[in-house]
Amino acid sequence: MEELSATAYVILGxxxxxxxxxxxxxxxxxxxxxxxxxxxxxxxxxxxxxxxxAGLVIGVDSPTGGRRRTVYEITADGEEELRxxxxxxxxxxxxxxxxxxxxxxxxxxxxxxAVPILRAMREHRLAVNRHLREMEPLAEATEDEFTLMVLRSxxxxxxWFAGWCERTEAQLLEPTPKERSN
Amino acid sequence: MEELSATAYVILGxxxxxxxxxxxxxxxxxxxxxxxxxxxxxxxxxxxxxxxxAGLVIGVDSPTGGRRRTVYEITADGEEELRxxxxxxxxxxxxxxxxxxxxxxxxxxxxxxAVPILRAMREHRLAVNRHLREMEPLAEATEDEFTLMVLRSxxxxxxWFAGWCERTEAQLLEPTPKERSN
DNA sequence: ACAGGATATATCGGTCTGATATATATTTCG
DNA sequence: CGAAATATATATCAGACCGATATATCCTGT
Numbered sequence: 001m002e003e004l005s006a007t008a009y010v011i012l013g014x015x016x017x018x019x020x021x022x023x024x025x026x027x028x029x030x031x032x033x034x035x036x037x038x039x040x041x042x043x044x045x046x047x048x049x050x051x052x053x054a055g056l057v058i059g060v061d062s063p064t065g066g067r068r069r070t071v072y073e074i075t076a077d078g079e080e081e082l083r084x085x086x087x088x089x090x091x092x093x094x095x096x097x098x099x100x101x102x103x104x105x106x107x108x109x110x111x112x113x114a115v116p117i118l119r120a121m122r123e124h125r126l127a128v129n130r131h132l133r134e135m136e137p138l139a140e141a142t143e144d145e146f147t148l149m150v151l152r153s154x155x156x157x158x159x160w161f162a163g164w165c166e167r168t169e170a171q172l173l174e175p176t177p178k179e180r181s182n
Numbered sequence: 183m184e185e186l187s188a189t190a191y192v193i194l195g196x197x198x199x200x201x202x203x204x205x206x207x208x209x210x211x212x213x214x215x216x217x218x219x220x221x222x223x224x225x226x227x228x229x230x231x232x233x234x235x236a237g238l239v240i241g242v243d244s245p246t247g248g249r250r251r252t253v254y255e256i257t258a259d260g261e262e263e264l265r266x267x268x269x270x271x272x273x274x275x276x277x278x279x280x281x282x283x284x285x286x287x288x289x290x291x292x293x294x295x296a297v298p299i300l301r302a303m304r305e306h307r308l309a310v311n312r313h314l315r316e317m318e319p320l321a322e323a324t325e326d327e328f329t330l331m332v333l334r335s336x337x338x339x340x341x342w343f344a345g346w347c348e349r350t351e352a353q354l355l356e357p358t359p360k361e362r363s364n
Numbered sequence: 365a366c367a368g369g370a371t372a373t374a375t376c377g378g379t380c381t382g383a384t385a386t387a388t389a390t391t392t393c394g
Numbered sequence: 395c396g397a398a399a400t401a402t403a404t405a406t407c408a409g410a411c412c413g414a415t416a417t418a419t420c421c422t423g424t
Contacts (some may be wrong), residue, residue, distance in 0.1 A: 005379065006280060013287035023403045035343055036282040040381050045405060067388045070402060079290070086291050089302050090280035096242065098188060098272035100218040100335060105195035106328045108261070109268050114328065120271050145288045145358065152280055153346055160342045176327065187410065205372045222412050227374060240412045252371060 004081070007043045008051060012074060012082040017059055017144075019033050019073040022048055024162055031135070032147070035128070049124065056081055099124070115172055121167035129158035186263070188274065189225045194256060197239055199326075201255040206229055213317070214329070217336050218312070230254055238263055277287040281306070297354055298320060304347035311340035 010033065014025050024046050029039045049071075051057045057126035089158070099121035106114040123175040132154045139148040192215065194208050204226050213219045230252075233239045238260035241252040280287070281303035288296040314336045321330040 006278075006283070007380080009287075011292070013283075016287070016290060019229045021403070022402095022405095023303075027402095033283060033286055036286075037380080038278075040277070041332040041404075042382080042406070043380060064402075065389065067403065071257050081216065082287070082290055086284050086287060087295065090284055090299065090306075092278055092280040093219050093306060094220070094278040096274055096276040097218040097222075098274040100332055101188070101192065101195075101215060101300070102268050102272055103266070104330055104332045105191075105198070105216055105268060108195070108198055108264055113269065115270065116312075117268070124272075124275060146285055146288045149350060149353075150286045153282060153350070156342070156346055160338070164338055167336070168331060171331075189411080203372070204374095205370095209371095212414080223373075224375070224413080225411060246371075247373060247420065 003182065004051075004085075004115070005043075006037070007039050008047050008056075009085050010037060010039050012050060012056060012078050012085075014076045015072045016079060016082060019060075021062075021069050021070050021071050026159075031086050031172040035132075036150075051078070090113075093097060097121075098156055111176070115169055118172070120163045122169070125158045125162040125165065129155060129162065130160065147168065184315060186233075186267075187225075187229065188219070189221050189293050190229050190238075192210075192219060193226065193229055193233060194238060194260050194267075197254045198264060199254045201242075201253050202254050203244075203251055218332075221303060233260070240364050243311050272332075279303075293354070293358070297351055298353070300347045300351040304351070305363075307340045307344040307347065311337060311344065314340065 004063075010029060014020060014028055020028065022041070025044055025048075026039065026041060029037075048057065048059070051061050052072070055075055057074055058070045059072050062069050062071045086099045090138060096175060099117055102117050103121075106117060132151060135151060136148075136155070142148070186340055187219060192209060202210065204223070207226055207230075208221065210224060211219075215221075219342045220271060229241065230241070232292060234241050234254070238254055239254045241254050244251050281299055284299050285296060285303075288299060314333060317333060318330075318337070321333045324330070
């Protein structure tokens with residue numbers, strides 16, 4: 001069998017915790033992993049078909065009234081595949097931060113105009129932090145300690161980042177090294 | 183005119199600092215922004231054509247012997263476009279961290295097997311940190327203070343993250359809350 | 365002279381996002 | 395009650411983006 005995409009493992013991991021429909025998988029991803037691994041319908045539905053064909057999940061028809069609905073469960077093969085993946089060294093780490101990118105090119109603007117970039121970055125990190133903080137009680141209530149562990153990394157990360165923005169902004173308000181040396 | 187992709191602005195920013203060929207743009211991106219904004223040949227060359235057609239850059243034929251080579255310069259319109267973008271609120275922030283994803287699903291493994299995930303994450307962050315540290319003297323030498331500012335964010339980030347991994351690993355080696363309460 | 369690496373451009377398969385389309389079920393509220 | 399809004403559910407498409415590969419030339423070390 002071919003290698004699975006990372007999204008396939010997100011799906012396997014999610015349906016292992018609890019059988020779910022594609023829609024529910026998407027909702028759960030949006031509520032949990034999206035800060036470090038997102039997934040869209042455009043991936044989820046085709047991937048569910050592939051996983052189903054490969055026998056790693058089983059789709060069970062569970063219509064709600066006249067609305068068709070398929071709930072997927074993980075198979076023994078699927079669990080095995082998931083565990084094998086978990087035991088492999090993580091490869092992918094990517095970040096795309098438009099704020100840092102703008103800051104990198106900020107010499108194209110008057111120096112003072114870099115301040116709003118840092119402010120916007122800080123606001124955004126703080127907004128995410130507040131959001132994560134709201135999720136904390138729920139994560140504390142679950143059996144799974146890793147949910148909370150990962151959530152705490154998000155809390156710490158956003159706090160560190162917001163702090164960096166603040167300190168860097170302060171540094172920008174000071175005179176430049178060139179000006180100081182005059 | 184249509185809206186430009188973020189990669190288009192990476193190109194504009196890079197050729198504004200210094201006229202460059204597509205190959206040189208890629209090399210510079212790999213040496214600088216790649217940690218928070220990457221770009222591949224598959225984007226760069228088509229985008230250079232579009233930007234050239236839109237009059238935001240000008241391609242100047244500068245062959246090296248018999249090897250064709252086009253060096254791109256930014257135009258006044260291109261600079262204007264770049265500055266307008268820099269003044270807009272940054273939108274995109276994305277992260278894809280396979281380590282955190284694996285940790286999130288680590289309840290599928292015996293508890294102790296989460297340790298190698300955290301170790302691998304820490305090793306990776308430390309490797310990036312060492313790499314950035316090597317680049318520091320170069321960044322310190324440049325006129326552009328934002329280069330160094332952004333590099334320092336990478337240094338701090340990797341240090342924070344490596345520290346988090348270390349602390350979280352220690353936490354895993356302690357007994358579970360359940361075991362403690364017995 | 366030749367191999368290996370650097371410079372330079374181009375392109376393709378596959379992943380992934382964000383938006384949109386379609387349909388049904390449930391809730392809200394005048 | 396009935397209409398409107400919202401939630402559930404699946405499907406698909408254009409475009410962004412990555413990683414790899416192909417092709418060709420130039421430079422350097424031995």
